[in-house]
Amino acid sequence: MKKLFNVAKFEYLKTVKKPSFWASTLFLPIFIGFVSFVSGYSSIDSMEKMENMETFSTIYVVDEANILPDQIMVSPLKEVNTLEEVKSEIMNDSLKVLIKIPSNFLTDLKYEVYLKQEGDILRSANVPLIADSLIKNSAISTIQNEASKVILSGTTSSTTFSFDKDGVMKQEGFEQFVLPIVSLVVFFMAVFISSSFLLQSVSAEKENRMIETMLSIVDKKSLMFGKMTGLMGVVITQLITWLLFGIATYLAINNYFDIALPINFNEIDWSALPLNLFFIMMGFMFFACVMTGVGAVGTGAEDSRNLSSIFIILSIFPMYLMQMLITDPNSLLSKVFSYFPFTSFMILMLRNSIGALSVQELIIGMCTSVVYVLIALYLSLKLFELGCLMYNRRPSFNDIIKYLK
Amino acid sequence: MANYSIHVKDFSKNFGSLKAVDNLSFDVNEGEIFAFLGTNGSGKTTTIRCLLKIYNPDSGTLLINNKEYDETLNEKIGYLPEERGLYKDVSVLDILVYTAELRGIEKNHAVKKSLNYLEEVGLIAHKDKMIAQLSSGMQQKVQLGTALIHNPEILIFDEPFKGLDPVNRQLFVDILLDKAKHGTTILYSTHVIDEAQKMADSLLIIKDGLRLEYGKVNDVRRKYGSNNIVVEFTGKAPEKSNKLYSSTLLSSKIAEIIPNDEKVDPNEIIKDIINNGTNLVSMKLDYPSLNQIFIDLMKTK
Numbered sequence: 001m002k003k004l005f006n007v008a009k010f011e012y013l014k015t016v017k018k019p020s021f022w023a024s025t026l027f028l029p030i031f032i033g034f035v036s037f038v039s040g041y042s043s044i045d046s047m048e049k050m051e052n053m054e055t056f057s058t059i060y061v062v063d064e065a066n067i068l069p070d071q072i073m074v075s076p077l078k079e080v081n082t083l084e085e086v087k088s089e090i091m092n093d094s095l096k097v098l099i100k101i102p103s104n105f106l107t108d109l110k111y112e113v114y115l116k117q118e119g120d121i122l123r124s125a126n127v128p129l130i131a132d133s134l135i136k137n138s139a140i141s142t143i144q145n146e147a148s149k150v151i152l153s154g155t156t157s158s159t160t161f162s163f164d165k166d167g168v169m170k171q172e173g174f175e176q177f178v179l180p181i182v183s184l185v186v187f188f189m190a191v192f193i194s195s196s197f198l199l200q201s202v203s204a205e206k207e208n209r210m211i212e213t214m215l216s217i218v219d220k221k222s223l224m225f226g227k228m229t230g231l232m233g234v235v236i237t238q239l240i241t242w243l244l245f246g247i248a249t250y251l252a253i254n255n256y257f258d259i260a261l262p263i264n265f266n267e268i269d270w271s272a273l274p275l276n277l278f279f280i281m282m283g284f285m286f287f288a289c290v291m292t293g294v295g296a297v298g299t300g301a302e303d304s305r306n307l308s309s310i311f312i313i314l315s316i317f318p319m320y321l322m323q324m325l326i327t328d329p330n331s332l333l334s335k336v337f338s339y340f341p342f343t344s345f346m347i348l349m350l351r352n353s354i355g356a357l358s359v360q361e362l363i364i365g366m367c368t369s370v371v372y373v374l375i376a377l378y379l380s381l382k383l384f385e386l387g388c389l390m391y392n393r394r395p396s397f398n399d400i401i402k403y404l405k
Numbered sequence: 406m407a408n409y410s411i412h413v414k415d416f417s418k419n420f421g422s423l424k425a426v427d428n429l430s431f432d433v434n435e436g437e438i439f440a441f442l443g444t445n446g447s448g449k450t451t452t453i454r455c456l457l458k459i460y461n462p463d464s465g466t467l468l469i470n471n472k473e474y475d476e477t478l479n480e481k482i483g484y485l486p487e488e489r490g491l492y493k494d495v496s497v498l499d500i501l502v503y504t505a506e507l508r509g510i511e512k513n514h515a516v517k518k519s520l521n522y523l524e525e526v527g528l529i530a531h532k533d534k535m536i537a538q539l540s541s542g543m544q545q546k547v548q549l550g551t552a553l554i555h556n557p558e559i560l561i562f563d564e565p566f567k568g569l570d571p572v573n574r575q576l577f578v579d580i581l582l583d584k585a586k587h588g589t590t591i592l593y594s595t596h597v598i599d600e601a602q603k604m605a606d607s608l609l610i611i612k613d614g615l616r617l618e619y620g621k622v623n624d625v626r627r628k629y630g631s632n633n634i635v636v637e638f639t640g641k642a643p644e645k646s647n648k649l650y651s652s653t654l655l656s657s658k659i660a661e662i663i664p665n666d667e668k669v670d671p672n673e674i675i676k677d678i679i680n681n682g683t684n685l686v687s688m689k690l691d692y693p694s695l696n697q698i699f700i701d702l703m704k705t706k
Binding site: 018210 | 490
């Protein structure tokens with residue numbers, strides 16, 4: 001046990017002592033924050049631009065259907081009778097466009113836009129928005145009923161209230177998505193980042209020939225579990241760093257900009273958390289075993305990385321089912337993939353987060369998870385024994401079968 | 406049994422259809438230097454790995470200090486594998502302290518011992534450098550440190566001289582001899598037969614997993630040599646023939662003495678030659694070198 005702890009401590013310190021670890025740990029949230037900011041800002045900026053008619057010097061309108069009232073024809077809008085009247089202007093000036101509402105508009109609701117080629121793409125996309133807005137507002141302006149005007153001019157939204165088993169009513173909000181999202185993030189962190197650390201650690205140890213020295217001092221199980229424990233610690237360190245980083249950023253923004261987070265932390269239901277942690281831990285153990293086995297049979301770090309890709313693809317497969325998992329968590333496909341080794345941990349965790357697992361399914365899911373982990377553990381130990389000292393070649397499938405026999 | 410540091414009896418190991426080691430037996434006495442000789446693929450590394458339970462033997466008994474290898478022996482054994490290397494992205498001091506701690510040494514003591522070792526091998530100025538920043542020779546010294554840092558009773562070295570330049574090889578030899586002088590038992594496999602002849606007390610030669618020779622170095626050499634003695638002299642030549650020996654002149658100053666009986670003690674013969682008035686300048690037993698024995702064995706068996 002002491003050796004396991006020593007290995008875990010060494011693996012942990014070896015990783016967190018590296019400046020590159022902190023660079024990547026701190027860079028990731030900064031990068032995500034920066035990308036979110038740029039994406040959000042550019043989206044708002046482009047929406048503002050798109051809704052602004054002032055980006056054009058003149059918007060000519062040919063209203064053959066006669067649906068636009070005269071009073072809205074103010075600059076930069078200008079009514080003309082035909083395209084030919086202003087065609088040369090439009091051809092030579094990208095700031096001038098023409099919207100033509102044909103006489104049969106009310107039968108197919110189609111209109112035409114004319115503008116100069118090679119103009120600004122954003123500005124080109126803007127014209128239909130302006131036209132839509134013009135047509136919609138023109139139609140609304142003819143309605144006499146004020147209530148109808150308000151309804152058609154705005155966008156509706158809802159507030160959901162639910163009753164629990166004791167009849168207590170509460171308002172549903174974004175809070176219900178917090179646990180599934182946080183669990184998913186932690187799952188990805190624990191399973192993919194940590195197991196990739198493990199793959200790197202085992203394959204590098206084999207590649208740089210340190211492994212035999214280690215095996216002469218530490219038994220295989222202590223070495224394997226020590227590495228797993230140490231690298232799990234690395235992931236926890238990353239999670240805590242990001243959490244602190246997030247809190248610090250929130251507090252800083254809150255102090256300067258007075259932005260309130262639209263989440264009431266008291267309303268979050270944490271009851272699914274223990275089982276989520278169980279599935280995260282099982283998932284981590286399973287993929288850690290897979291990566292250890294892959295690291296041991298690969299001829300080096302690069303070979304192991306290539307070998308691991310097939311398992312990584314299998315493991316991220318549930319992401320493709322995400323929409324179905326959320327909209328119909330009890331579909332046949334969701335249930336089938338809940339018991340397939342490489343997908344079960346993430347799907348069971350997500351279904352548990354949204355309360356879609358029956359007690360019976362939960363028990364079966366927990367049992368299969370434990371069985372999968374035990375099988376993975378056995379196989380990875382065997383692969384580790386077989387492959388860790390096989391330096392110049394990868395064991396063949398036959399080698400593995402013979403060894404397992 | 407009590408005097409054996411290492412006891413191997415009827416040990417066999419197969420890898421699939423390949424018989425790596427076949428019914429091998431040998432003992433390494435406490436405090437002796439034991440050379441384990443054989444060509445590549447002869448089963449030396451497999452034997453060492455089974456001894457340390459890195460591999461599991463198929464059959465036989467492999468004991469260190471009268472028991473099968475387990476974690477408690479870790480603190481008494483220093484192992485240098487043939488395929489050796491170190492973590493490239495860890496500092497020199499950290500790696501020594503880590504291996505020392507794994508062998509049960511308390512951290513402060515491990516740091517102290519590591520610094521002492523680095524001082525001894527001239528690497529103290531590099532203690533905070535990453536392994537990747539060191540030259541190959543320096544890395545070998547650090548590697549040796551991981552096997553010696555806990556001052557083990559038994560050293561098991563697999564091809565310790567592999568990849569070493571002459572200076573570092575001599576350093577390794579000096580360290581091993583020094584350890585042996587202080588009572589450490591040393592089992593090492595090697596291709597450097599000349600070095601083994603100089604260093605080792607006992608030897609084992611294997612080929613294709615089979616034992617070809619085993620015993621004290623001089624006994625093995627004697628076995629493959631004649632009992633003849635070549636003497637260099639001045640003045641009167643040794644007698645041509647008497648009750649102990651007959652002699653043949655190889656030159657005017659060198660004669661080959663051939664004992665009449667295998668049981669005749671060479672010391673008796675030398676005394677007799679001197680008593681008969683011959684001035685001896687030098688003498689040597691006509692034993693082949695270990696290298697020659699090794700080559701002949703590999704060719705013939």
